[in-house]
Amino acid sequence: MTIRGSIFSLYRRCLRAARTKPAETRPNFERVIRNEFRKNQHAVSRKDFGTIEYMLRMGERKLETYGAGSVRDIH
Numbered sequence: 001m002t003i004r005g006s007i008f009s010l011y012r013r014c015l016r017a018a019r020t021k022p023a024e025t026r027p028n029f030e031r032v033i034r035n036e037f038r039k040n041q042h043a044v045s046r047k048d049f050g051t052i053e054y055m056l057r058m059g060e061r062k063l064e065t066y067g068a069g070s071v072r073d074i075h
Helices: 003-018 026-043 049-066
Strands: none
Touching: 003 026, 003 049, 026 049
16 A cells, blocks of 8 residues: 555544544544644655655554543643
8 A cells, every 4th residue: 555545544434433422422533543644745755755654554553542432621
């Protein structure tokens, strides 16, 4: 899978995880997900593969943490 495909896959998995959260807090999760991806989209050069791969690993860790059933809300 390409790096671009990995990023898109992570984004989709994050949005799917947000759908498992309570309806009243789901918009908070979706907003944070969108903001994180947009912020990082412009912060890193498309050719800086090392940084992009690092950010992907960090995104995977955040997904694992926030995707847990015990996390109910995010700000």
